[in-house]
Amino acid sequence: MVSRVVYGRGSFNQLPEIVESKRVNTKAPFIYLVDEVFKGNSWLTSRIPLSYNDEIIYISANEEPKTSQVDELVEQIILSHQDKPSGIIGIGGGTLLDLSKAVSIMLTNEGEAKDYQGWDLVKNPAVYHVGIPTISGTGAEVSRTTVLTGPEKKLGINSDYTPFDQVILDPDLTKDVPKQQWFYTGMDCYIHCIESLQGTYLNAFSKSYGEKALELCKNVFLDTSFSEEEKQEQLMMASWHGGMSIAYSQVGVAHAMSYGLSFLLGVKHGVGNCIVFDHLEEFYPEGVALFKEMKQLNNIQLPKNICANLTDEEYDIMIKVALSLKPLWENALGKKWDQIMTPKKLKSLYQLM
């Protein structure tokens, strides 16, 4: 689990104090991986404390994070600094947080990031890493995985060394998230709660976290009585609890299918989940009904016909990626899931999207 967390509006201002005590020496820099939407945004960047050889690397979150991107970042950091970094600080959404976790691992582990996609393959502790979410919903700030698209699969580096050593939860940082993205990312949390709470892997630990996250999501997207500030705070906590819930349970049909879409078409995780979930009444009747209500109330138009022009070979790739995620299917549909979710059935679902 995350070792330390601070929470509160303005808590981002504690960053200098938090990181400085972790500096190994003056040649060992802190590397800030920051979403490039914040480039030139002095409200945020002026509060990033740069001393000695500390560096900000701006990264676009327009595409899902890749193992090759992790390897390039690690090489860039090693080549441009004399010493191994004192720490990696990720500032952004799921993409930036996952990249930061992966880079901190790959700075102390040999080989390539793709070698570590899976469960408990990481040998050495990562360098100190801090996560600072600027959008809420993915749960990446609290999870023990870092989801990456590799040459062969989209799969996390799931290990005890993956979670952040420190997280800063400052709801102020989410105030300028565009409305669509706010919805898609929030729905990442909503959808994984539905999948986890309805899953066969559920236990009382995950249930209690998942129920709270679900309640907070409903407040944010269905209850118009809360202020913007309250919604920022509630969605930040929904994401946190949702991430904790998943740590000891599992997602399901929507996430498995969304991974297929991301792998083939590069569809971002948040919107991909929404596109898929919108067609899953058969598996999650109540959850999908409520989702459609939220979509309407928040004036969201989902992309349509994204699979319209795919070839059979392309469908096969998506289906292979999605069906490879066995724990997700077993959680959703039970031990005999493969009798329900055949390649043919899966293709018919993708064809709706």
Add this chain to the structure above:
Amino acid sequence: MVSRVVYGRGSFNQLPEIVESKRVNTKAPFIYLVDEVFKGNSWLTSRIPLSYNDEIIYISANEEPKTSQVDELVEQIILSHQDKPSGIIGIGGGTLLDLSKAVSIMLTNEGEAKDYQGWDLVKNPAVYHVGIPTISGTGAEVSRTTVLTGPEKKLGINSDYTPFDQVILDPDLTKDVPKQQWFYTGMDCYIHCIESLQGTYLNAFSKSYGEKALELCKNVFLDTSFSEEEKQEQLMMASWHGGMSIAYSQVGVAHAMSYGLSFLLGVKHGVGNCIVFDHLEEFYPEGVALFKEMKQLNNIQLPKNICANLTDEEYDIMIKVALSLKPLWENALGKKWDQIMTPKKLKSLYQLM
């Protein structure tokens, strides 16, 4: 925060696997601090893995843990083993868990336990320590403090090194808790939720944890539709979330007054909270009304007139201990708390108990 947690019925069986990887060498033992109610209970003790110089020390939880008791345990452990322990494993309720946290700290920090009562006074990381609760409600399994009665005060060793490195949450371990104790300890959680949720220090982080804990407490003590197994699971999670809630907020009137009772009369924390809370309608009207309902539904008779024969000097000691806990009073009654809770007012409340 706690670094690692496993949850589930039977998860106690993972203990050997969990601790063995942490053994420093064959001369560095694991020391198990176990509630003496489990002495001779082979259902539990046969599953404690003893190798090399590992040792079980049985400890009575009849009295609240003391700083002097911590110092004695540390001395006993150092004198009887060649090397510093590989780890301390606490198995029991709040008393055993708090002792385990404190002993693990004092094995690596000079001086006496009383020197560390307060906030962030601990200099060196503690030895590896594992917490295994066998009763639910205190939140000691997840908190960053270890409440101890010292020569001058009852106050926690509150530090970043206090939380357990590993927690095992196995609801099975709580199956034989006597009914009264189950209620008193569960009410510790209920009462700290009420105090925290109604406090001025509340933020969205603590609120979300506190609300979930409160909901689970109500399920356990007011809703007769749940099975014993479900109640064990729900109260275990209520304790966990309640402890997390308190980490970023504060308790209030009941805890401050209960500390006074414990210090002077040695009243156990759980029952002390209940005795006090029963008379706090003025400060927590809804919470106390619901408490009285739970008390009735669960056939609980609280001790009465425990302050009947106290001298003025004894009252003064209790009042001094209680009023010294300024953050608790400020959380409960605001910045001008001392105009509301005068020594005279406090005495009149104690006289009801």
